[in-house]
Amino acid sequence: MSLDEVFAAYNGGAPLPPRAALVTFDDGYANNAAVAYPVLQRLRVPALFFLAIGYLDEPWFWWDRLREGLRLVGKTPRREDYAAIKALPPRAVEAAVDAHLHQAGAPLQPEALPWMRPLTWEEAQGFARAEGVFIGNHGDRHEIFARLNDTELALVLSRTQRLLALRLGVETPWLAPPNGEWRSEQADVFVRSGLRYVFGTQPGWVRRGPRGVDGRSASLVVLPRLGVGAEDTPWQLLRRLLKTYWRPESPARAPANS
Numbered sequence: 618m619s620l621d622e623v624f625a626a627y628n629g630g631a632p633l634p635p636r637a638a639l640v641t642f643d644d645g646y647a648n649n650a651a652v653a654y655p656v657l658q659r660l661r662v663p664a665l666f667f668l669a670i671g672y673l674d675e676p677w678f679w680w681d682r683l684r685e686g687l688r689l690v691g692k693t694p695r696r697e698d699y700a701a702i703k704a705l706p707p708r709a710v711e712a713a714v715d716a717h718l719h720q721a722g723a724p725l726q727p728e729a730l731p732w733m734r735p736l737t738w739e740e741a742q743g744f745a746r747a748e749g750v751f752i753g754n755h756g757d758r759h760e761i762f763a764r765l766n767d768t769e770l771a772l773v774l775s776r777t778q779r780l781l782a783l784r785l786g787v788e789t790p791w792l793a794p795p796n797g798e799w800r801s802e803q804a805d806v807f808v809r810s811g812l813r814y815v816f817g818t819q820p821g822w823v824r825r826g827p828r829g830v831d832g833r834s835a836s837l838v839v840l841p842r843l844g845v846g847a848e849d850t851p852w853q854l855l856r857r858l859l860k861t862y863w864r865p866e867s868p869a870r871a872p873a874n875s
């Protein structure tokens with residue numbers, strides 16, 4: 618099944634089979650292509666991969682560089698450290714990671730781990746053309762949209778949409794704001810940038826659409842997602858699925874305002 622069929626069903630077209638699910642991956646790790654894709658292909662499951670394209674060709678996402686650097690000196694980053702760095706303007710993030718590592722006596726550029734690095738552009742080009750692979754926008758440097766003003770956000774989105782089109786040949790209507798943090802007023806900026814489907818991090822089940830965001834932009838569809846972590850067991854996932862099933866339908870609304 619293609620994503621077009623999924624969204625056609627969502628918009629009132631032919632219904633999906635019962636218990637249909639759409640699989641998505643965030644960030645653009647090399648392991649999405651090397652590890653996840655062969656499994657998906659074998660099971661004939663299409664998937665949507667959200668890329669933070671500013672990290673393609675780099676050895677680390679900032680949060681992994683922080684964790685791995687500290688691990689090498691026997692430390693673990695604290696929750697507050699992640700939160701403090703996320704709160705910084707995007708261009709100050711890497712320097713703040715350097716400062717944390719320096720202070721801990723850790724290497725600033727730990728040796729890259731093959732399974733934890735971002736994709737390269739070259740890999741992404743091949744991956745974007747692979748059967749059953751769909752590419753979405755996950756920002757440039759994984760910046761938190763809720764902290765950007767409209768001009769900054771419009772710049773990030775026009776840059777990323779342009780590079781996805783130029784370098785991967787992808788015109789994507791799918792957006793996953795990093796950390797699922799955005800403001801409902803930003804819906805119009807998304808739509809103006811050609812992004813029509815916003816995937817959040819709020820858990821929930823999707824029923825029929827379409828719905829607007831707080832009545833502002835009816836052309837934007839906001840979709841919940843059920844998070845699955847690397848350490849989750851099938852039982853934990855099942856419990857989470859059932860817990861969200863009984864909840865009333867998630868409101869189509871930006872999380873930062875809820």
Ligand SMILES: [Zn+2]
Nearest residue numbers: 643644795796
């Ligand atoms: Zn992310």
